[in-house]
Amino acid sequence: MRHIAQSLVGLIITLLVVSFVIFLVMEAVPGDPAEIILGMSAAPDTLAALRSQLGLDQPFLVRYSNWLIGLLQGDLGDSYTYSTSVSQLIGERLEVTLPLTGLAALLSVLISVPLGVLAAARPNGLVDMFASLFSQIGIAVPNFWVGLLLILGVALTFGWFPAGGFPGWDAGFWSALNALILPSIALAIPQAAVLTRVTRAAVIEVTNEDFVRTARAKGATPSHALWRHIVPNAMIPIVTMLGMQISVLIAGAVLVENVFTLPGMGTLAYQALAQRDLIVIQNVVLFFAAIVMGINFLVDALYTVLDPRLRVRR
Amino acid sequence: MKRLPWSLIVGGTITAILIFAAIVSQFWTPVDPTAINIGNRLKGPGEGGILGSDHFGRDELSMIMAGAWVSLGIAFSAIAVGGLIGTVLGVVAASERGPFEALIMRVNDVLFAFPPVLSAILLAAILGGGPVTTIVAIALFMIPVFARVTRSAALQIWARDYILAARMSGKSSARITLEHVIPNIAAQIIVQIAIQTGLGILTEAGLSFLGLGIAPPTPSWGRMLADAQTYLTIAPHLVFVPGIAICTAVLGLNLLGDGLRDLTDPRRRQST
Numbered sequence: 001m002r003h004i005a006q007s008l009v010g011l012i013i014t015l016l017v018v019s020f021v022i023f024l025v026m027e028a029v030p031g032d033p034a035e036i037i038l039g040m041s042a043a044p045d046t047l048a049a050l051r052s053q054l055g056l057d058q059p060f061l062v063r064y065s066n067w068l069i070g071l072l073q074g075d076l077g078d079s080y081t082y083s084t085s086v087s088q089l090i091g092e093r094l095e096v097t098l099p100l101t102g103l104a105a106l107l108s109v110l111i112s113v114p115l116g117v118l119a120a121a122r123p124n125g126l127v128d129m130f131a132s133l134f135s136q137i138g139i140a141v142p143n144f145w146v147g148l149l150l151i152l153g154v155a156l157t158f159g160w161f162p163a164g165g166f167p168g169w170d171a172g173f174w175s176a177l178n179a180l181i182l183p184s185i186a187l188a189i190p191q192a193a194v195l196t197r198v199t200r201a202a203v204i205e206v207t208n209e210d211f212v213r214t215a216r217a218k219g220a221t222p223s224h225a226l227w228r229h230i231v232p233n234a235m236i237p238i239v240t241m242l243g244m245q246i247s248v249l250i251a252g253a254v255l256v257e258n259v260f261t262l263p264g265m266g267t268l269a270y271q272a273l274a275q276r277d278l279i280v281i282q283n284v285v286l287f288f289a290a291i292v293m294g295i296n297f298l299v300d301a302l303y304t305v306l307d308p309r310l311r312v313r314r
Numbered sequence: 315m316k317r318l319p320w321s322l323i324v325g326g327t328i329t330a331i332l333i334f335a336a337i338v339s340q341f342w343t344p345v346d347p348t349a350i351n352i353g354n355r356l357k358g359p360g361e362g363g364i365l366g367s368d369h370f371g372r373d374e375l376s377m378i379m380a381g382a383w384v385s386l387g388i389a390f391s392a393i394a395v396g397g398l399i400g401t402v403l404g405v406v407a408a409s410e411r412g413p414f415e416a417l418i419m420r421v422n423d424v425l426f427a428f429p430p431v432l433s434a435i436l437l438a439a440i441l442g443g444g445p446v447t448t449i450v451a452i453a454l455f456m457i458p459v460f461a462r463v464t465r466s467a468a469l470q471i472w473a474r475d476y477i478l479a480a481r482m483s484g485k486s487s488a489r490i491t492l493e494h495v496i497p498n499i500a501a502q503i504i505v506q507i508a509i510q511t512g513l514g515i516l517t518e519a520g521l522s523f524l525g526l527g528i529a530p531p532t533p534s535w536g537r538m539l540a541d542a543q544t545y546l547t548i549a550p551h552l553v554f555v556p557g558i559a560i561c562t563a564v565l566g567l568n569l570l571g572d573g574l575r576d577l578t579d580p581r582r583r584q585s586t
Contacts, residue, residue: 010420010423013420014420014423014424014427017420017424018424018427021424022436025436025437025439025440026436026439028440029439029440030440136565136568136569137561137565139564139568140512140516140560140561140562140564140565140568141557141560141561141564142516142519142520142523142539142557142560142561144520144523144539145539145553145557145560145561148539148542148543148546148553148557149553149557151546152546152547152550152553156546156547247426247427247429248429250429250432251429251430251431251432251520254431254432254435254524255431255520255523255524258523258524259543266431269432269435270435270524273435273438273439276439278439281435281436281439285428285432285435285436288429288432289427289428289432290427292426292427292429293423293427296423296426
């Protein structure tokens with residue numbers, strides 16, 4: 001428990017530093033938000049009025065702390081270009097990005113864990129050869145290229161899934177889910193490749209431990225030893241990798257959403273950049289960074305659940 | 315004579331071809347990679363150059379060669395900056411320990427929270443897209459990667475007896491780092507350089523695909539794919555050619571990294 005409390009404090013401090021860095025960077029962006037909203041031809045007094053309405057005339061630290069207070073209250077301010085609040089905007093976009101990345105993470109685990117375990121059960125066997133081929137190629141393919149290939153080879157050829165766009169969850173659960181299938185496969189394949197490798201290595205390492213020999217000596221069948229003794233003990237590196245890969249998954253979502261024209265968080269950040277909607281960029285980037293750090297914290301906390309030995313040691 | 319790992323041979327060959335193509339592209343390409351030839355628009359492989367031509371009639375093979383120069387240049391620059399800073403932070407953290415180490419690792423956590431695409435979007439808001447934005451965004455992410463690898467490798471060296479002997483003989487920790495730690499972790503750093511160059515190429519392609527990378531008309535693999543998206547059904551070869559180039563390059567560098575690791579790490583050699 002002490003370890004978890006410590007890393008929670010660390011998480012909060014890191015989050016504060018990250019938010020400060022982002023705020024500092026946005027401060028360095030050339031151009032005046034009031035001018036971005038009203039356009040170049042706006043009268044100087046109108047600009048000044050808007051600036052004071054947005055609180056832009058206040059000192060740096062006051063604006064920074066106002067932003068933090070707003071964050072805690074769930075009020076992220078209003079978008080410069082969309083006539084809606086940033087929190088509502090993020091909420092809408094999360095309806096796409098959250099299921100997309102969640103589905104991709106799930107798919108990658110469903111592919112990689114069985115493949116990695118079976119590969120490790122018989123090193124240099126047929127499955128192992130296939131697994132190492134899959135992971136070598138999978139790590140090297142860009143997810144947005146997999147997306148393009150899926151559009152070309154599946155969506156446009158067979159028409160089972162849409163080639164892009166998102167009908168929204170109001171259009172029905174299945175048609176919305178259908179629009180996310182190909183993007184999540186594109187996102188999952190490079191992920192699964194990395195995880196397959198980690199799973200195989202972790203399982204092989206645990207297989208060589210003494211307690212596995214003991215279990216086998218006591219009469220456990222190979223498959224019983226594998227699934228009941230080896231795999232649970234190999235989960236730590238797998239979960240660690242999955243946690244570390246969250247940042248890759250989020251970065252990948254920006255690209256894959258772009259390929260499939262999905263209205264998710266990545267597209268939001270990208271469009272906000274094109275429209276110089278700084279307040280959206282600032283909040284979306286912080287949101288992404290917070291998710292990466294939050295997941296890493298959870299993974300760290302999960303260790304103590306997965307491996308009782310760590311509870312004593314730390 | 316030891317047998318070289320096959321991954322080293324295959325990976326080394328692919329990487330050598332990649333570097334060779336990139337260098338040659340600076341002197342010679344079959345056609346000028348930026349030359350527009352509307353009469354030769356969207357030709358398939360064989361009919362308009364060996365690998366076909368794009369929507370401006372530009373020669374795909376020439377663009378791939380010139381793109382290799384851009385990809386490698388950006389990946390190497392990012393590694394030169396991020397890898398160097400990360401390595402220095404890692405070895406210093408391992409030699410100083412204490413609050414300084416904790417601070418460095420904390421900074422790493424902050425940097426690690428920004429995948430290159432995110433920092434590129436932030437940087438592009440200030441600088442606009444371009445090579446500098448791309449290099450800095452990738453380099454920022456490389457810092458924690460290299461710092462973690464070198465720190466844990468250096469910590470293992472610091473626990474050895476010969477370090478104790480060096481200390482007894484009165485060497486300062488800076489001297490021990492330079493004379494004993496760095497030479498002993500150099501192999502692991504080189505392995506990382508190979509693997510991270512592959513990741514750098516992937517990231518560069520992604521950023522160019524989003525339009526945050528190098529500006530047209532300089533050819534770039536990522537932007538070739540972005541352009542290909544418009545002509546997906548009419549000219550599918552435009553999707554295959556740059557994609558296969560990216561894949562092969564990254565695969566080659568990864569294999570090279572694996573091969574170097576097998577060659578330099580005796581424990582791994584026995585287990586495989």
